[in-house]
Amino acid sequence: MKKNLLSVLCAVMCASLVACGGRGAKKADAATAEPAAVPAYTVVEQPQVDLADFPQDAEGYYVIFDGKTFAGWRGYGKERMPSRWTIDEGAIKFNGTGGGEAQTGDGGDVIFAHKFRNFELEVEWKVSKGGNSGIFYLAQEVTTERDGAVRYEPIYISCPEYQVLDNANHPDAKLGVDGNRQSASLYDMIPAVPQNQKPYGEWNKAKIMVYKGTVVHGQNDVNVLEYHLWTPQWTDMLQNSKFSERKWPLAFALLDNCGGAEHEGYIGFQDHGDDVWFRNIRVKVLD
Numbered sequence: 425m426k427k428n429l430l431s432v433l434c435a436v437m438c439a440s441l442v443a444c445g446g447r448g449a450k451k452a453d454a455a456t457a458e459p460a461a462v463p464a465y466t467v468v469e470q471p472q473v474d475l476a477d478f479p480q481d482a483e484g485y486y487v488i489f490d491g492k493t494f495a496g497w498r499g500y501g502k503e504r505m506p507s508r509w510t511i512d513e514g515a516i517k518f519n520g521t522g523g524g525e526a527q528t529g530d531g532g533d534v535i536f537a538h539k540f541r542n543f544e545l546e547v548e549w550k551v552s553k554g555g556n557s558g559i560f561y562l563a564q565e566v567t568t569e570r571d572g573a574v575r576y577e578p579i580y581i582s583c584p585e586y587q588v589l590d591n592a593n594h595p596d597a598k599l600g601v602d603g604n605r606q607s608a609s610l611y612d613m614i615p616a617v618p619q620n621q622k623p624y625g626e627w628n629k630a631k632i633m634v635y636k637g638t639v640v641h642g643q644n645d646v647n648v649l650e651y652h653l654w655t656p657q658w659t660d661m662l663q664n665s666k667f668s669e670r671k672w673p674l675a676f677a678l679l680d681n682c683g684g685a686e687h688e689g690y691i692g693f694q695d696h697g698d699d700v701w702f703r704n705i706r707v708k709v710l711d
Contacts, residue, residue, distance in 0.1 A: 459669045459670045459673050459676075460673050461673065462673045462674050462676075462677045463568050463673075463674055464568065464569070465566050465567065465568045465577070465674060465678075466566070466567045466568075466574075467564050467565065467566055467684060468501070468565040468566070468567055468576075470503075470537070470565065471537075472537055472538045472539060473495075473496045473536075473537045473538050474538075475538060475709070477495075477496075478495075478496065481706065483708070484708050485544075485546070485706035485707060485708045486706060486707050486708070486709070487705070487706050488536050488538075488691075488705050488706065488707055489516060489702075489703070489705040491511070491514035491515070491703065492511065492514075493511075494509075494511070494516075496536055496537055496538065497516070497534055497535070497536055497537065498534065498535065498537055499532050499533070499534050499535075500532055500533040500534060500535050500563075500565060500576065500579050500692060501532070501565055501567075501576035502532070505534060506530045506531050506532050506534070506695075507529075507530040508520075508529060508530055508531035508695070509531070509534055509695075512701065514703055515701040515702060515703035516534075516693065516701065516702045516703070516705075517699070517700070517701045517702075518531065518557070518693070518695055518698075518699065518700050518701075519699060520552070520555075520695075520696075520697045520698040520699045520700070521697065522697055522698065531695040531697075532695050533560070533578075533579045533692050533693065533694050533695050534692060534693050534695075535560075535563060535565075535579075535690040535691065535692040535693075536690060536691050536692070536705075537690070538690070539686075539688040539689050539690055540561070540562075540634075540688060540689070540690075540691060540707060540709065541634075541683070541686065541687055541688035541711060542634060542635045542636060542709070542710040542711040543633075543634055543707050543708060543709055543710055544631070544632070544633045544634075544707065544708045544710060545559075545561065545630075545631065545632045545633075545691060545705075545706075545707050546629070546630070546631050546704070546705075546706050546707075547559065547629075547630050547702050547703070547704065547705045547706075548627045548628065548629050548630070548702070548703050548704045549588055549627070549628055549630060549700065549701060549702050549703075550624070550625060550626060550627050550628065550700070550701050551588060551589070551590050551624050551625075551698060551699065551700050551701075552590075552624060552625070552698055552699035552700070553590060553593050553624045553625070554590050554593040554594050554624070554698065555588075555589070555590045555594065555624060555696075555698035555699060555700055556588070556589050556590070556594050556596060556696040556697075556698050557588040557589075557693065557694045557695075557696050557698065557700040558580070558585040558586060558587055558588050558611065558693070558694035558696070559585070559586040559588060559630060559632065559691070559692070559693060559694075560579055560580065560583045560584070560585055560586075560690070560691065560692035560693070560694065561583060561584060561586070561632055561634060561689065561690075561691050561692075562582075562583045562584065562634065562653075562682050562683040562687070562688065562689035562690075563579050563582055563583035563689045563690040563691070563692050564582040564583065564678065564682075564683075564684060564689050564690070565579075565690075566581070566582050566678060568674070577674065579692055579694075580611075580694070581667070581672070581674060581675035581678055581679070582675075582678040582679065582682060582689070583679070583682050583683075583689055583690075583692075584610055584611075584639065584653075584679075584682065585610070585611040585694070586608060586609075586610070586611075586630060586632055586641055587605060587606060587607055587608060587609045587610075587611045587616075588607060588630075588694070588700060589605070589606060589607045589621075590623075590624040591606045591607050591619070591621055592623060592624070593624065600612050600615075601615075602615050603615040603616070603619060606619055606621070607619070607621040607628070607643065608621065608630065608641050608642075608643035608648050608649070609641075609648075609649070610639075610641065610649060610651060612665045612666050612667070613651075613661045613662075613664075613665050614649045614651055614661070615649070616641060616643055616648035616649055617648055617649065618646065618648065619648075620643055620644050620646055620648070621643065621644070622644065627703075628643060628644055629642075629643070629644050629645060630642070630643060631643075631645075631647075633710075634653075634710075635710050637652050637653040637654050637655070637687075638650065638651075638652055638653075639651050639652070639653060653682065653683075653687075654681070654687070658680070659680055662676055662679055662680060663676075667679050691707070
């Protein structure tokens with residue numbers, strides 16, 4: 425009986441070790457598995473507005489929002505401005521319902537319908553309490569086909585995002601790494617330092633400079649971060665973000681070469697379901 429019992433115990437222990445080894449092997453296989461294939465996609469090209477139709481100020485900036493009309497602006501993947509975007513006391517306002525990202529009826533992200541390559545963008549923004557939004561640049565309009573239907577992919581999978589956020593009251597401010605989801609950060613990649621945001625309800629000044637791959641974010645007249653597109657360092661940052669090749673192959677492919685072959689794209693604002701305002705929007709072309 426003792427021999428039989430020992431034999432049974434040995435058998436059970438061996439089986440357990442094999443099972444543990446099997447689970448470990450599966451984890452290792454998953455960790456080293458090849459990324460999923462990038463789905464077929466199309467970059468949609470639509471007519472662009474002529475910057476010559478917009479006034480230039482004394483400093484050489486094109487004023488791309490006159491405070492009265494949506495001339496030059498339209499919804500991402502649309503031919504018109506969604507109705508949840510309105511003009512409020514000289515500012516472009518998104519009227520949120522708290523429904524989350526692009527979940528608010530006739531909303532969605534919006535773009536200025538001209539592609540920029542080397543440029544300097546200045547815009548003032550403010551958010552409601554707990555508000556979340558973003559400023560996109562070098563954006564493309566991208567579609568894929570799923571279940572027999574052609575659909576627009578979200579704008580943020582093709583371009584960098586300058587985070588717009590109420591740091592004090594939105595939970596995203598505490599996520600990410602070292603504050604890289606706070607205001608003026610390169611979303612989920614580089615934190616804005618110093619973090620000099622003004623509270624919700626007050627106007628903040630954003631500045632984005634893109635010149636031959638060098639990008640600088642400014643907030644309230646202070647440069648808060650710098651990075652370099654289309655470099656090994658850029659690829660490494662993507663691989664360590666939510667847009668990595670393993671987590672999101674399409675986003676990685678588009679962002680790794682953001683701006684496409686011409687390294688140019690749209691400027692846009694995000695519908696994240698919260699009230700947000702943008703005003704004094706101007707762009708200087710640097711090439």
